[in-house]
Amino acid sequence: MTMWPDPERQLIARYIAGLNLRTTNSPIYYRQALNIFQDVAERHARLDKDMLVAWLNVSPGRWAATTRLHRTRIIDRFLDHLEETGAIERNPVAALAEACNIKQCKPVWRALASSDPDSALAELHQPRPFGSILGKMMSQHVTLMRNRGYKYTTQTVWLSRFDRFLQLNPALQGQPIAVMLQHWSAAKTTRNHPNECEKLKRVLAKILRHQNPSIPPRRPDPRPEKEVARQWRKPHIYTPADVRRMLDIARFYPSPRAPLRPLSIYTMLLLAYCAGLRRSELARLDLGDVDFQGGTITIRQTKFYKTRILPLPDSVMIELRSYTEARRCAGGSQDPRSGLFWHEQRSDRYTKEAVAWLLVDVIRRAGLKPPQGRTGPRLHDLRHSMVVNRILEWYKAGINPQAHLPFLATYLGHRDINSTLVYITVTQDLLHRASERFRVLGAPCLNIGPEVRA
Incomplete structure (x- = not known):
């Protein structure tokens, strides 16, 4: 197995040859960036943060800032390839991102290119997922729900935000859950935050009831969700x-x-x-x-x-x-x-x-x-528009839309027509067609003969 850096630079040549780059100039740019990167690596004993900073300090004299950022992507892919083939033990950029508990490598490169890389990396550090005092309980619940077949993605986001808040506020670690939730509710003033807090309380109540079935069920508060629905913008119906x-x-x-x-x-x-x-x-x-x-x-x-x-x-x-x-x-x-x-x-x-x-x-x-x-x-309003315009076409063809709503729900991938009703936005044209249908079919039923009135 060839280890990197290799004096013959065969790893770079094989890597570039296997990329199937489309333009004739791309291999030249890749080879230039990777050769400069290996030149710096050969002058350092270890492939670590200091070596990456040294390469970034060499780069400004050759490339503009935007070009250098593009070259970091080339280096990232090459280091991933070296790690996959066993030429290096670990991609140092990915290791720094993992140490900071972030998923992307670009913020790490930006931090390394700053005037104080250590302070910039410290600012990137994010709390460990589910590392709070309630983290283990919430993580186990997420695993349980996913094992039952639920995607459980949105609820996981709520729990992760609450967990991150608890880690950033260690004074709350020993407080009751009600006090933690009270501080979390006051942490943000965004429009949707009260609704998210209410949903989080429901999830936490479910977790606690799973652990102790004797706990009485929590009565949900519908007011935050209604307030958000009242402020939510109306879908745009494309003609x-x-x-x-x-x-x-x-x-x-x-x-x-x-x-x-x-x-x-x-x-x-x-x-x-x-x-x-x-x-x-x-x-x-x-x-x-x-x-x-x-x-x-x-x-x-x-x-x-x-x-x-x-x-x-x-x-x-x-x-x-x-x-x-x-x-x-x-x-x-x-x-x-x-x-x-x-x-x-x-x-x-x-x-x-x-x-x-x-x-x-x-x-x-x-x-x-x-x-x-x-x-x-x-973009999602196209889906709303499809529903409204389809119902309009049914009205024009003399078809009763109510009888065809189950078919429309199935076509859209909904479980029932209740989800489809959310997509029916009452436009002037739709209201006119519905009124005209009622006038033709329903109004004659209201005509009462004189013998009935007597």
């Missing part, structure tokens, strides 16, 4: 004209380095609106999930571990067929398990974060959302 404008923008989305991306965004937007798919469902679609013969797509293991098969209109299937053909011509993998929405530069599927960023950017370019900030229409 068919809005959707057409967004589709036109997506088809000609500027992407000179990834020619397939405009068609990918166009198809994502089409499925997000026509099938009401969530961004995570779009990102998880595989090539084999599209059935052109049956005219369906399969949405696997979504919210609450459900899988559903959705029929699509012929027009949507034609667009899907065009996209898969363009994807094949662009060199996309034909493995049925590969991502349907394939990223040319990464040779992998788009992540849900990338899907959200691209589609939101299309909404901004269409002039429906401000250029910056979180205000304005959301």
Whole structure:
């Protein structure tokens, strides 16, 4: 086994050769960065923090700050490769991130590049997950609920925030849980914090009852949730004209380095609106999930571990067929398990974060959302719009929407129609259609003859 640094620099050559870089200049940049990094490593006896700081101090004379940050990504991937192949015992950057209890390496590089790396690393340090006096109890409960088949992600976030608060306030460690919760409730003034505290109290009450069934059940307080619902912004319902404008923008989305991306965004937007798919469902679609013969797509293991098969209109299937053909011509993998929405530069599927960023950017370019900030229409409003516009089409066709709500709930992946009712936003057009249907069908029932009045 070859150890690093190796005098012949064969590890660097083999590593770069195995990356399959697309541009001719990329291997040159990679080789330059890695050779400089090895030059510094050969002058130091150990691969540690001091060596990383020394490399960063050499870099400013060669590269601008943004270029140096990009080179740190190259070094990160190379160190991960060395650790995987056994050429080094441990990636020192990952070790520093683990010591600080953070997941990303970029903050570590920023701290090392500062004027005082030790102080900057100390400021990065985060409390250990579930390290408070209640941490063991909460961690065991999370494990129990996940073993029972629940995802339990949101509740874990609530418990983790409360645990971090307790670690940062050691004076509360010996206090009763009620006192801890009282201080946690006063710690933030955000709009949703009282509602989150109420939900946290319910979870903690459940944990305590699991340990001691004789504890009486806690009576929930519905007021915080109602207050949040009262302040929550109303979904934006995109009109068919809005959707057409967004589709036109997506088809000609500027992407000179990834020619397939405009068609990918166009198809994502089409499925997000026509099938009401969530961004995570779009990102998880595989090539084999599209059935052109049956005219369906399969949405696997979504919210609450459900899988559903959705029929699509012929027009949507034609667009899907065009996209898969363009994807094949662009060199996309034909493995049925590969991502349907394939990223040319990464040779992998788009992540849900990338899907959200691209589609939101299309909404901004269409002039429906401000250029910056979180205000304005959301990506998830496409799902709301699909529901409202589908009900409008039922009204126009003379179909009773109430009788078809169970089918719509199944199509959206809901457990029952109660979840679907949240998506029904009463617009002026929808209210007019409902009133017209009542006038035609319900109003004659109110006409009472003279013999009845007598």
